[in-house]
Amino acid sequence: MNVEAIHDDLKQHFDEDLENIRQFLRQPSISYTGEGIAETAQAVADLIAGLGGEAGVVQMPGHPIVYGELWQDAPKTLLIYGMYDVMPTDEDGWMAEPFGAEIHDLPGLGPSVICRGAVNTKGPLAAFFTAMQSIRRVEGKLPVNLLFAIEGEEEMGSRSFPAFAQEYAEKLKRADAVLFPFFEQDEAGMPSLVLGTKGMLYVELICTGGEWGGPTDRGIHGSYNAWVKSPVWRLTRALASFVDDDENILVDGFFDDVRPLPAREAALLDEQIDAGRFDAGAFREAYAVRQLKDSDDRRAWHRLFSQPQLNIDGLFAGYTGPETKTVLPHQATAKVDVRMVPDMDPDRVLAGLRAHLDKGGFTDIEIKVYNKYPWSKLSLDEPAVQAMIRTYQGLHGELELWPINPGSAPYYVFERLLGLPYVTGGLGHGSRQHSSNEYCTVAGILEFERSMVTFLDEFTRGPAAPQGEEHE
């Protein structure tokens, strides 16, 4: 591919591309309410068809998944994973119409598109298509076969995606790797590349009145606490047994399967610390935290990428409104998430939580599972990973490698179920996902388009020979 010519073409057509991307962003597609889901699924199918591909809207028990193919008889095949759904827009503080895709000049960022989905992730999805159109204009065809699996339930936990992946496994496995196009530059411009994600176990611990005591089906007058035990006292006592004062996790066997980071990745973290990457003071300021758990920066940095977490996301019982209301509640609930690192097994962890409750005599406390999927991990040596590294190095100069995403995503579907390496990437910057005034910068969109072209080139050509040509 004549990458330079395509980059020039992208520059020339940018105004037009930007308008097309904004048009796509203006179509609401809120998975929680269903608003615009059907229309947006069709719009994605149209984008694939517009590239010359074939696409269909696959009906699933939840929202449909758009499956598409653009077969070019190329030696390599890339599966484009994406999502066309977005979060609701009911937060306070929007400076513009949430689906208006207006361009505002943001302090320190320049002209930016304000829109739900601008960064997460309809912005990069649409910009991937405009980048591909540029390749077609210049080259006539793409250097790679593309498969598409674009879901509409990511914001609801990708419920249908594993079943879809299983059903379409034969087709999807033709890919050499998976790409999730995303604006990966942070506010300071540093692009990052993660080599995996922690697994996720999200449960509710629910204590309801039952054989042990407590009201069983509705709150009763608080004065009857003289006679009747409380599920709230019971749940708080159960919860308190899970960690010590320093939040060390006390569940038997919890750490048994935790594997140390690969030496190469541990060394990377050390380099980052030595280079001053972890500024605890800046973090504390940005996140309004006065004191960290660990005063040793190196230990803290390693911990984020190598240790599991046990966190209470939510807690509720009884009367939670303003002022005073007395009641003896019949139920108390904690929302708890466990983030798992290699080689933790979600089912073993779940069994460990159950055993911990049972050991404390809390056999009645129900564990309701909402999400349960394993960690996933890639090697630095994966060709797709190396292609993205070269893309960042070539276009931007530097990048940051993270051994694992401290958050979670169900990428195990690619890695384990389909046996495919995956990479999330692209230049460009946006932020405030799930918040008001979600944005992406206008300049970043062009950078993203350029990076997608370069990535396809790097991915299809493979690593440069020692004497090979240099890329821009």
Add this chain to the structure above:
Amino acid sequence: MNVEAIHDDLKQHFDEDLENIRQFLRQPSISYTGEGIAETAQAVADLIAGLGGEAGVVQMPGHPIVYGELWQDAPKTLLIYGMYDVMPTDEDGWMAEPFGAEIHDLPGLGPSVICRGAVNTKGPLAAFFTAMQSIRRVEGKLPVNLLFAIEGEEEMGSRSFPAFAQEYAEKLKRADAVLFPFFEQDEAGMPSLVLGTKGMLYVELICTGGEWGGPTDRGIHGSYNAWVKSPVWRLTRALASFVDDDENILVDGFFDDVRPLPAREAALLDEQIDAGRFDAGAFREAYAVRQLKDSDDRRAWHRLFSQPQLNIDGLFAGYTGPETKTVLPHQATAKVDVRMVPDMDPDRVLAGLRAHLDKGGFTDIEIKVYNKYPWSKLSLDEPAVQAMIRTYQGLHGELELWPINPGSAPYYVFERLLGLPYVTGGLGHGSRQHSSNEYCTVAGILEFERSMVTFLDEFTRGPAAPQGEEHE
């Protein structure tokens, strides 16, 4: 007074009285929203004026209090305490217009007035006035001087009432006793008389991120639990330290001031138990509780009336909606109420909670006080109490004495601040206060009117001489 003639007069005028009471009930007076408060305050003043008294609407920082006097130059004076406000009506399941005061035939209860306020407490308040009108029709004047203090914020915690009582103390102290007119018969027809109320300390325990760690002003991404401690873990560990597995309260000194029940009252409770008053099985069925704290009925019955409680009314932190959202919350809150028996001091109890938290290292957990008022207690020998006992015995035959209301009410204002004995009473039945389809029975209204007449007679005449006349 010719009580028999007045009772006859009440019977003759009942249709008219019932219509007047329903008319009063139809006037909304929701203290939380302010709807109809001004109009209803004026309506109460009009009722007092209609009896020949003088009344004024006293403006307070919250809703106004109606103060009135009906001076008859009688030897005894009674202060009528009441409330003209009601709860909102936004519950599901109303079978009729919430302020329609329609009459419906309720299974097992007969014709009943369905209306917000029917029992709590605009129904008995209005019926008190119709009863007084009957005395005036038959006797020309009342046998007692009446003072009135009718507030409009009871459902919001009687916020202005203590200040009003202090301001009007000179006037109010002329009373010999306080009467709170109320339908005191339960569904089975048994009237009860309580000899006091537990005190109330209602607080929020709030754990916010601060010097100890934790996010200080907003939730942050759950994955940062690797670096940042959680106010939720901290609060649950603090709460768990307050009670043991059997909910025995572990706060140092909590029981130091708890006084045993007076022997006469303890004996009353034993009599009630021996008479089969406490049916643990029926209670468990009615309240959907499978097991009580105490399998010994006598101990449980005594406990309700003689022991303090420490109850969690509400608990909340982080994300409490459906499904999954991950967050490391910056705050966790527990709503806690303490019900105090004699001779517990609210300030000492509050200091004890503070000391308990401090001892556990939780010096940062804030205690926000919402309500703090002491218990109050009456002697069985109080003339007003004895007059009500004779009223129930004379009109109904039997009654149940409770040493203390296991719930709470700020009657200390009368007992301590004004030095006045008080009695809550009257025949009649209603229920579902604070719920949909609040009702009082039509037959009970007439019984209530009769009981108010008899009570005034008993209260003004004092105990019968051994050879004295019998009352109906």
